[in-house]
Amino acid sequence: METTKEKIVKKSAELFNTYGYHACSLSHIMEATGLKKGGIYNHFKNKDEIAIEAFNYNYDRVRARFKERLGRVNTPTEKLVAVIDAFVSFIDDPIVQGGGCPIFNTAMDATNTHPMLKEKAKAGIEGLKKYVEWKLMEGIEAGEFSDRVEVKKVASLMVATLEGAIVMSRVEDNNDCLMMASDYLKEYLFKNIIKH
Amino acid sequence: METTKEKIVKKSAELFNTYGYHACSLSHIMEATGLKKGGIYNHFKNKDEIAIEAFNYNYDRVRARFKERLGRVNTPTEKLVAVIDAFVSFIDDPIVQGGGCPIFNTAMDATNTHPMLKEKAKAGIEGLKKYVEWKLMEGIEAGEFSDRVEVKKVASLMVATLEGAIVMSRVEDNNDCLMMASDYLKEYLFKNIIKH
Numbered sequence: 001m002e003t004t005k006e007k008i009v010k011k012s013a014e015l016f017n018t019y020g021y022h023a024c025s026l027s028h029i030m031e032a033t034g035l036k037k038g039g040i041y042n043h044f045k046n047k048d049e050i051a052i053e054a055f056n057y058n059y060d061r062v063r064a065r066f067k068e069r070l071g072r073v074n075t076p077t078e079k080l081v082a083v084i085d086a087f088v089s090f091i092d093d094p095i096v097q098g099g100g101c102p103i104f105n106t107a108m109d110a111t112n113t114h115p116m117l118k119e120k121a122k123a124g125i126e127g128l129k130k131y132v133e134w135k136l137m138e139g140i141e142a143g144e145f146s147d148r149v150e151v152k153k154v155a156s157l158m159v160a161t162l163e164g165a166i167v168m169s170r171v172e173d174n175n176d177c178l179m180m181a182s183d184y185l186k187e188y189l190f191k192n193i194i195k196h
Numbered sequence: 197m198e199t200t201k202e203k204i205v206k207k208s209a210e211l212f213n214t215y216g217y218h219a220c221s222l223s224h225i226m227e228a229t230g231l232k233k234g235g236i237y238n239h240f241k242n243k244d245e246i247a248i249e250a251f252n253y254n255y256d257r258v259r260a261r262f263k264e265r266l267g268r269v270n271t272p273t274e275k276l277v278a279v280i281d282a283f284v285s286f287i288d289d290p291i292v293q294g295g296g297c298p299i300f301n302t303a304m305d306a307t308n309t310h311p312m313l314k315e316k317a318k319a320g321i322e323g324l325k326k327y328v329e330w331k332l333m334e335g336i337e338a339g340e341f342s343d344r345v346e347v348k349k350v351a352s353l354m355v356a357t358l359e360g361a362i363v364m365s366r367v368e369d370n371n372d373c374l375m376m377a378s379d380y381l382k383e384y385l386f387k388n389i390i391k392h
Contacts, residue, residue: 018308019218021219022216023219098308099308107366111363113215113216122367126368157376159360160357161357163363163364164357164359167356168321172318177352180353181353181356184349
C-alpha cells in the first residue's frame, strides 16, 4: 500500500517534470493528491523538500529503466546499444508524466534558479556519463573496442546528442531527430569504436 | 531612446530566459522595470503578450549573433564552421541574461505548458536547421561537399548535438562538453562532408 507521503512524492514528481519547479505550486500538489495544505506539510517541511524527494523518485525511475534494459544484455557493445535504446524508449514509453528525460528537464529548469536541484541533476548526468565511460573501458580491456577510443569524449558527446535529440523530438512532435541520433550513434559505435 | 514598451520587453526577455515563463511573475517584471502594474498593462494586454514579444526579442538576438558570425565568411564550409562557432559563443558571450540558447530554453520550458510559445520555439529551431540544410545543399551544388551527404540528417543532428552540449556545459559549469561537440562536428565536416 502506498503511504500518503509516497503519494505526495509520486504526484509531485509528475507535476515537477511537467511544469518545472517554479510553475508547480502547492495548489497543484493539493489538487493532484486531494490533500489539504496541512496534510502535505505534515510530511514535508517545505516545497524544497518535496522537490528533492520528487527528483529522487524520477531519478530512480530513470535508473530502473536503464537497469531493466541493460540487464537483458551482456557484452560492452550490447550494453552501449541498450543505453541508446533506453533513451529512445523515453519518447514512446515516457518515464514519468511530462515526458522527456526528467534529469535533463531538471537540469534546464534548475540551472539558474535552484542550486540544490541543479546539483542533483548534474550528479545524475555525471552518473550516466560515467556508466558509458565504464562500458567503453570494459570494451577496450576486453579487446572488443579499439584502444584509440577517447573514452571521456565519446561518453560526453553520446549523452549530449541523445539528450539534445530528445528535446528536439519533443518540440517537433515526432521521433525523427531521436531516431536519427540513435541510428547515427549505433553506426558510429560499429564503425569507430568496435575493433575490426 | 528606448521607449517604455521596449524597456519592458527587454527586461522581460532577460527574466523569461532566466526563470522560464511560469516562474517569471508580473512582480518580477515590475521590479526589473521599476514600473507599476498599470504602467505595464498600459502597453500589453496580459503576460502572454509580453512573453511573445520577449521571445521575439531573444530570437532576434540569436539571429543577429548568427548573422554577425556568418557575415564574416563566404564558402559553405566556412559558413558551417561559423554556425558551430556561433553556438560556442553562447557560453562565453551569452545572448541574453540567463544564458544558454534562448530558443532551446523556451522549447524546454514551454513544451508541456505553453502551446503558443512552444510553436514559436519550434519554428526557431526549424529555421536554424533549414539554414544548415541550405548551406549543405549549396556546398553540394558547388562541388565543395560530397553529394552523398544526407542533408536533413546532418542538419538535425548537428543542431541537436550543439543544443544538448550547451545544456550539458551549463549544468557542468564548464565549456568541456560544448568544446568537444565543436571539435567533433568540425572533424566530421572535414572528414565526411567536404569532398576530398
